[in-house]
Amino acid sequence: QLQLAESGGGVVQPGRSLRLSCAASGFTFSSHPMHWVRQAPGKGLDWVAVTSSDGSKADYADSVKGRFTISRDNSKSTLYLQMNSLRADDTAVYYCAREGYVPGSSWGFFDYWGQGSLVTVSS
Amino acid sequence: QSALTQPASVSGSPGQSITISCTGTSSDVGGYNYVSWYQQLPGKAPKLMIYGVSYRPSGVSNRFSGSKSGNTASLTISGLQAEDEADYYCNSYTSSYTYVFGTGTKVTVL
Numbered sequence: 565q566l567q568l569a570e571s572g573g574g575v576v577q578p579g580r581s582l583r584l585s586c587a588a589s590g591f592t593f594s595s596h597p598m599h600w601v602r603q604a605p606g607k608g609l610d611w612v613a614v615t616s617s618d619g620s621k622a623d624y625a626d627s628v629k630g631r632f633t634i635s636r637d638n639s640k641s642t643l644y645l646q647m648n649s650l651r652a653d654d655t656a657v658y659y660c661a662r663e664g665y666v667p668g669s670s671w672g673f674f675d676y677w678g679q680g681s682l683v684t685v686s687s
Numbered sequence: 688q689s690a691l692t693q694p695a696s697v698s699g700s701p702g703q704s705i706t707i708s709c710t711g712t713s714s715d716v717g718g719y720n721y722v723s724w725y726q727q728l729p730g731k732a733p734k735l736m737i738y739g740v741s742y743r744p745s746g747v748s749n750r751f752s753g754s755k756s757g758n759t760a761s762l763t764i765s766g767l768q769a770e771d772e773a774d775y776y777c778n779s780y781t782s783s784y785t786y787v788f789g790t791g792t793k794v795t796v797l
Contacts, residue, residue: 608791623784670739672721672780677732
């Protein structure tokens with residue numbers, strides 16, 4: 565059964581760092597690009613970052629560029645998000661999501677999501 | 688990257704059809720057929736409902752359908768049911784190699 569399980573969230577002071585992990589199981593992790601998506605309390609979904617299937621490429625939302633780093637360890641089927649210089653407006657539930665693809669048809673959609681990990685940035 | 692524009696709320700009676708719009712630009716919705724839709728129930732992770740503008744994943748009811756015209760994508764729910772009451776978000780790939788979500792629409796079944 566396919567599963568994505570985030571961990572590493574918690575309360576952190578502004579300016580500090582935190583690393584989220586997302587453990588994947590039930591599918592060939594190394595075959596799929598992976599994403600982080602966040603949702604501030606009571607707000608909408610906000611795309612954060614993507615890493616290619618082999619980890620060689622990454623792209624970021626402007627709001628986190630230069631502060632967050634997405635990475636993966638395919639040998640451990642684990643996705644990471646290193647968050648530095650955290651700000652109050654980074655407070656959110658962070659979801660990891662698998663990018664799906666249909667050969668010859670489509671890609672760029674999020675077909676499986678974790679349950680989310682809450683990050684609270686507060687002094 | 689600005690969020691795609693969705694109506695804040697849409698409502699309908701059971702059995703009716705409703706349509707949620709998602710307006711972007713030629714750099715996202717209008718430029719690519721990589722538009723997807725997600726349903727989010729309170730306290731839950733989002734669920735994929737439509738991908739590639741109009742494709743429905745296995746297990747999603749055929750009451751859900753998607754389309755696109757120019758810079759606007761749409762999600763239609765036919766035969767509205769109480770269980771469809773949720774928040775819905777569109778998403779698109781962009782010319783900057785990133786992705787952008789819509790502002791979200793709360794669907795209420797009257």
